[in-house]
Amino acid sequence: MPADLVIRNLQVSVAGKPILRGINLEIKQGEIHALMGPNGSGKSTLSYALMGHPKYQIEGGAVLLDGENLLEMPADERAQKGMFLAFQYPTTIPGVTLANFLRSAVSAVRRARGALSTSVSESGAKREMLMPMREFRKEITQTMKDLEIDVGFARRYLNDGFSGGEKKRVEILQLAMLQPKFAILDETDSGLDIDALRIVAEGVNKLIGPDLGALIITHYQRLLDYIEPHYVHILLDGQIVESGGPQLAKELEAKGYDWVREKYAEPVA
Amino acid sequence: MASVTEERVEVGAIKGDYQFGFHDTDHSVFRARKGLDRTIVEQISGMKGEPDWMLDIRLKAFDIFTQKPMPRWGGHIDGIDFDDIYYYVKPADREGRTWDDVPESIKNTFDRLGIPEAEKRFLAGVGAQYDSEVVYHSLKEDLQNLGVLFLSPDQALQEYPDLMREYFGTVIPSEDNKFAALNTAVWSGGSFIYVPPGIEVDVPLQAYFRINSEDMGQFERTLIIVDEGATVHYVEGCTAPTYSSESLHSAVVEIICKPRSRVRYTTIQNWADNVYNLVTKRAVAYENATMEWVDGNLGSKLTMKYPSVYLRGEGAHGEILSIAFSGKGQHQDAGGKIVHAAPNTSSLITSKSISKDGGRSSYRGLIKVTAGATGARSKVVCDALILDEASRSDTYPVMEVDEADVSIAHEASVSRIQEEQLFYLMSRGISETEAATMIVNGFIDPLVKELPMEYAVEMNRLIELQMEGSVG
Numbered sequence: 001m002p003a004d005l006v007i008r009n010l011q012v013s014v015a016g017k018p019i020l021r022g023i024n025l026e027i028k029q030g031e032i033h034a035l036m037g038p039n040g041s042g043k044s045t046l047s048y049a050l051m052g053h054p055k056y057q058i059e060g061g062a063v064l065l066d067g068e069n070l071l072e073m074p075a076d077e078r079a080q081k082g083m084f085l086a087f088q089y090p091t092t093i094p095g096v097t098l099a100n101f102l103r104s105a106v107s108a109v110r111r112a113r114g115a116l117s118t119s120v121s122e123s124g125a126k127r128e129m130l131m132p133m134r135e136f137r138k139e140i141t142q143t144m145k146d147l148e149i150d151v152g153f154a155r156r157y158l159n160d161g162f163s164g165g166e167k168k169r170v171e172i173l174q175l176a177m178l179q180p181k182f183a184i185l186d187e188t189d190s191g192l193d194i195d196a197l198r199i200v201a202e203g204v205n206k207l208i209g210p211d212l213g214a215l216i217i218t219h220y221q222r223l224l225d226y227i228e229p230h231y232v233h234i235l236l237d238g239q240i241v242e243s244g245g246p247q248l249a250k251e252l253e254a255k256g257y258d259w260v261r262e263k264y265a266e267p268v269a
Numbered sequence: 270m271a272s273v274t275e276e277r278v279e280v281g282a283i284k285g286d287y288q289f290g291f292h293d294t295d296h297s298v299f300r301a302r303k304g305l306d307r308t309i310v311e312q313i314s315g316m317k318g319e320p321d322w323m324l325d326i327r328l329k330a331f332d333i334f335t336q337k338p339m340p341r342w343g344g345h346i347d348g349i350d351f352d353d354i355y356y357y358v359k360p361a362d363r364e365g366r367t368w369d370d371v372p373e374s375i376k377n378t379f380d381r382l383g384i385p386e387a388e389k390r391f392l393a394g395v396g397a398q399y400d401s402e403v404v405y406h407s408l409k410e411d412l413q414n415l416g417v418l419f420l421s422p423d424q425a426l427q428e429y430p431d432l433m434r435e436y437f438g439t440v441i442p443s444e445d446n447k448f449a450a451l452n453t454a455v456w457s458g459g460s461f462i463y464v465p466p467g468i469e470v471d472v473p474l475q476a477y478f479r480i481n482s483e484d485m486g487q488f489e490r491t492l493i494i495v496d497e498g499a500t501v502h503y504v505e506g507c508t509a510p511t512y513s514s515e516s517l518h519s520a521v522v523e524i525i526c527k528p529r530s531r532v533r534y535t536t537i538q539n540w541a542d543n544v545y546n547l548v549t550k551r552a553v554a555y556e557n558a559t560m561e562w563v564d565g566n567l568g569s570k571l572t573m574k575y576p577s578v579y580l581r582g583e584g585a586h587g588e589i590l591s592i593a594f595s596g597k598g599q600h601q602d603a604g605g606k607i608v609h610a611a612p613n614t615s616s617l618i619t620s621k622s623i624s625k626d627g628g629r630s631s632y633r634g635l636i637k638v639t640a641g642a643t644g645a646r647s648k649v650v651c652d653a654l655i656l657d658e659a660s661r662s663d664t665y666p667v668m669e670v671d672e673a674d675v676s677i678a679h680e681a682s683v684s685r686i687q688e689e690q691l692f693y694l695m696s697r698g699i700s701e702t703e704a705a706t707m708i709v710n711g712f713i714d715p716l717v718k719e720l721p722m723e724y725a726v727e728m729n730r731l732i733e734l735q736m737e738g739s740v741g
Contacts (some may be wrong), residue, residue, distance in 0.1 A: 051696050053692050055688065075695035076701065079698035096708070105697035108699050109697070109698035112698065178698065
């Protein structure tokens with residue numbers, strides 16, 4: 001049975017300022033949802049709150065992954081349970097190579113899911129909990145090739161000096177290797193030229209299938225030309241004001257966000 | 270018999286995560302009474318059967334030690350009670366040439382520290398000091414045949430008195446500072462290395478210093494002479510049991526880099542956090558010689574140590590890589606000094622410090638360019654990482670430049686672990702502690718990369734141990 005991610009009346013504030021004012025959304029594994037909205041509508045807040053960023057204060061509501069309350073878990077536990085966030089602005093970690101980082105991450109996640117065979121250790125206890133090097137190298141090399149990432153990047157410091165497009169491809173690389181149940185793609189299309197957009201979208205499309213539920217957050221229609229969503233939602237002032245099929249995104253592209261604003265403008269008190 | 274030995278090895282009161290805090294029951298063969306006076310100095314020299322000139326040097330140094338006031342800068346050292354210290358503890362009757370010659374419980378200690386294993390795998394020679402004396406020394410036969418010397422300075426004094434007399438105390442005279450004077454008065458053990466002209470020792474020589482006794486003062490003395498065009502890499506490591514009272518480690522290291530030689534001296538200091546570590550290290554580099562200090566300070570209660578290079582020949586190059594990690598109750602006052610005293614000399618100081626759980630890391634550095642040292646180039650880069658509000662980092666850079674035709678650069682940064690970095694790593698399933706450890710290891714990675722692989726692994730492992738437990 002596919003897992004589901006249920007968001008019920010989620011209210012979130014940042015630095016005391018209410019941003020999300022009651023979000024309701026259900027995503028099943030295998031479904032692609034697009035969340036569109038103008039700047040400042042709360043799109044990134046939703047992605048950070050779902051992943052567990054401590055700066056985003058939960059004021060009310062619930063988020064359940066397969067019935068388990070995500071809001072009580074720190075970010076690492078959420079990732080282990082199957083959540084993933086592709087960041088709009090991936091952070092640079094100087095001195096930590098992409099390969100070392102990703103090996104630790106993949107090991108932590110697979111360990112938690114019982115999908116890491118514990119081999120006999122030579123030295124420290126830490127080692128035995130890591131995915132075997134050969135196996136990891138094989139997997140990362142293949143995935144990098146698929147995403148047209150220079151395999152030399154594995155030895156580079158994480159996101160250090162990467163171009164915008166390289167950072168986004170590396171986010172998708174992580175998505176591919178961490179194999180989450182639910183992935184949030186936070187404006188993955190922003191800052192990408194048309195070639196990079198195509199590569200990233202193709203990468204995501206390869207991962208789409210019955211095991212992945214995706215929430216694609218975007219400002220524009222153009223990513224949805226490559227990744228066909230099952231559902232489209234429009235976020236305005238911290239609430240989902242409209243939901244529909246793929247045609248909703250096209251309508252939005254044609255009419256612009258002003259149309260939504262006018263339609264859902266709060267009545268003057 | 271084996272069971273008797275078993276009983277003797279006991280685990281001391283281990284505090285925190287320091288895994289080297291165990292100690293042996295004392296079975297030293299001789300122990301001078303506590304405290305320091307002329308009689309103790311004479312007793313140490315007499316027991317070693319030293320020539321009169323060395324006793325003279327010791328006694329003069331003792332006078333200088335008593336006359337010099339305690340330093341009033343750096344860390345707080347008033348907690349040192351000079352009357353409550355054993356200045357000389359002899360652990361064994363003689364120095365072993367094989368590990369079988371070493372008393373069993375002492376050998377067990379070094380086994381636990383992994384020294385014989387490392388020797389087999391990647392070292393050209395090993396010295397092991399336990400309290401006041403070197404208990405084991407080895408050097409690969411091919412290096413012996415090339416005329417390389419690696420022995421304790423006590424033995425060097427017996428076997429190569431002319432070399433000792435020519436160089437001992439020439440780089441760091443007793444007058445230099447109070448603790449250099451103290452070391453010169455009561456020194457025992459350490460390393461003596463001589464590399465003949467043109468000989469390249471391409472695998473490291475390592476010395477390991479272990480304090481075992483409580484209320485111990487360890488005063489090893491190291492003298493390294495690298496002749497023209499020769500190279501050597503020397504590595505030292507150190508640990509001690511965790512006792513409730515403090516121990517004192519006060520070493521002096523003198524290095525002479527003759528023209529075109531290359532010397533690298535790597536320290537991974539991991540004393541227990543009850544040890545005062547007050548060390549003077551200095552090298553002189555002549556024409557086109559290169560001297561590199563790689564100085565990692567993770568342990569001790571207080572470390573005051575500023576490895577120095579005096580660039581005395583044209584084209585000489587000095588480099589200092591300093592890594593300091595201060596945890597709870599620790600103060601690392603580290604850094605380095607470079608003196609440009611010849612034309613076209615160059616230097617680089619890179620310092621990376623980490624402060625955690627109320628620890629304090631200080632960078633204290635001096636760049637000096639004397640008149641006439643035209644074309645001198647120097648760069649200093651200091652980066653500090655502070656892990657929490659309770660911890661502290663300071664930078665005390667001093668520049669004294671008496672020459673116009675020079676190029677000097679200084680960069681400094683202080684940073685904290687960013688919430689965004691922690692969140693990013695945690696969002697990939699990595700725990701908070703592991704994430705913070707990764708960020709810290711990443712911070713020092715540019716320096717750790719300079720270490721031979723085995724030591725880089727060791728350094729990362731020690732950082733992991735320091736990082737375990739409290740974060741946030």
